[in-house]
Amino acid sequence: MYQRSFRPQGVIDVVSHAVPRAAVVLALVRTAFKTALSGRNRLAAALVLGFCATASADDILFENVRIFDGKGAALSAPSNVLVKGNVIATISTNPIEAADAERIAGNGRTLMPGLIDAHWHTMLIAASVADTMNDIGFANIAAGDEATDTLMRGFTTVRDVGGPAFGLKRAIDQGIIEGPRIYPSGAMMTVTSGHGDFRQLSDLPRTVGEFTPMEHNGGSIVVDSPDEVRLRAREQFMQGAVQLKLTAGGGVSSPFSPLDVTTFTLPELRAAVEIAENWGTYVAAHAFTPEAIEMAIAAGVKSIEHGFLMNEDDAKLIAEKGIWLSLQPLPEMLRQGFREGSVERAKADEVWPGIERTYELAKKYKIKTAWGTDVLFSRELARQQGAILASLKRWYTPAEALAMATGTNAELLALSGKRNPYPGKLGVVEEGALADLLLVEGNPLENLDLVADPANNFKIIMKDGVIYKNTLAE
Numbered sequence: 001m002y003q004r005s006f007r008p009q010g011v012i013d014v015v016s017h018a019v020p021r022a023a024v025v026l027a028l029v030r031t032a033f034k035t036a037l038s039g040r041n042r043l044a045a046a047l048v049l050g051f052c053a054t055a056s057a058d059d060i061l062f063e064n065v066r067i068f069d070g071k072g073a074a075l076s077a078p079s080n081v082l083v084k085g086n087v088i089a090t091i092s093t094n095p096i097e098a099a100d101a102e103r104i105a106g107n108g109r110t111l112m113p114g115l116i117d118a119h120w121h122t123m124l125i126a127a128s129v130a131d132t133m134n135d136i137g138f139a140n141i142a143a144g145d146e147a148t149d150t151l152m153r154g155f156t157t158v159r160d161v162g163g164p165a166f167g168l169k170r171a172i173d174q175g176i177i178e179g180p181r182i183y184p185s186g187a188m189m190t191v192t193s194g195h196g197d198f199r200q201l202s203d204l205p206r207t208v209g210e211f212t213p214m215e216h217n218g219g220s221i222v223v224d225s226p227d228e229v230r231l232r233a234r235e236q237f238m239q240g241a242v243q244l245k246l247t248a249g250g251g252v253s254s255p256f257s258p259l260d261v262t263t264f265t266l267p268e269l270r271a272a273v274e275i276a277e278n279w280g281t282y283v284a285a286h287a288f289t290p291e292a293i294e295m296a297i298a299a300g301v302k303s304i305e306h307g308f309l310m311n312e313d314d315a316k317l318i319a320e321k322g323i324w325l326s327l328q329p330l331p332e333m334l335r336q337g338f339r340e341g342s343v344e345r346a347k348a349d350e351v352w353p354g355i356e357r358t359y360e361l362a363k364k365y366k367i368k369t370a371w372g373t374d375v376l377f378s379r380e381l382a383r384q385q386g387a388i389l390a391s392l393k394r395w396y397t398p399a400e401a402l403a404m405a406t407g408t409n410a411e412l413l414a415l416s417g418k419r420n421p422y423p424g425k426l427g428v429v430e431e432g433a434l435a436d437l438l439l440v441e442g443n444p445l446e447n448l449d450l451v452a453d454p455a456n457n458f459k460i461i462m463k464d465g466v467i468y469k470n471t472l473a474e
């Protein structure tokens, strides 16, 4: 039984000391039973009764592990790592004194930071666009189930770049359902006919002040002036957005947004940046073409999503300005998923060759590069999340790829400043950092493909000092 004392996260942290102990214990028991029912831990049910007696936060000592710290190029010498509460307290090659700690024999396995996906849509994987528009209850439950799978793939944190994820995040942070830490953007902000405007032609003309089901549910929101941008941006922050996501140019999966179109105007983008900065955070903008990228940069956007049609000058500009480039090695399977002969397929065919070139530009100009997957509307593809990470070996060493998906992605998350829902260091194994850890069978710096099979290779998955998976005993 490894479902240890659950720590409410995020906003709840502020008041956690005031939460009655009985309520915490109740949540623990509920979580433990849920774990038992899910079949992941056959011992869980038997241990629920004993659980209440040991509900105080036990320390956990990982012994004899070799550490990938989320930054470096090599594993550490055999080491011991003590987790106290939700923090990595001590790392040492010498024995660590911790008489009361639960001991985990690492036997030379690799201890590394939990993985981070910087471009993920928690609400738009298990449910379709139609579900998200018409049945938000179903969409939330399906997304919750997928969130648990996401955590079980070793992803302890995701940056959600569009979708109504606030409720899911809250349920995860309160321990109602298991899932990763979520950095939500709220509704994807777009313009009429932009990427994320999912209306049909029959929905036109729009009556000003009326909303589509997608807008009501917070999946995306159409804004057509700087004033509307300010209003909707503030609404996202009111609901708990950590950063804003705008679509500054056309996109592949929206039928009415040609790739070449620059959707927002400069004053509209600037309005979004101003509001984000007022809230101490930043704007991430979807942009493929040089025009869209350059306008986004001129407006003060800090993270360019995709950028796959950029030119060399854009790469230089991004590097010079220290802007983040959030890239995804989109799998071929995704391109082929668009029906041949469709508008979407034609756009995918235009974008895909740019993936290779953009990675090469990112390397050439040493651009701050984040890694993500952008899986949409497919749990089958979501199961490839680790394999998509492993596909980075086309351009990077295993250590570089893993550093991108841990320490580097965490730096991008931290751009959210005071809006950061999980203050503390993520993505690294170092003293004082938050204890999001994976114990891996084998050495992923020698064989990156290990991350493609998390069910077999991730023996322990810990988030916030709590072990959610432990198959060492099996």
Ligand SMILES: [Zn+2]
Residues within 6 Å of the ligand: 119, 121, 161, 374
């Ligand atoms: Zn996306």
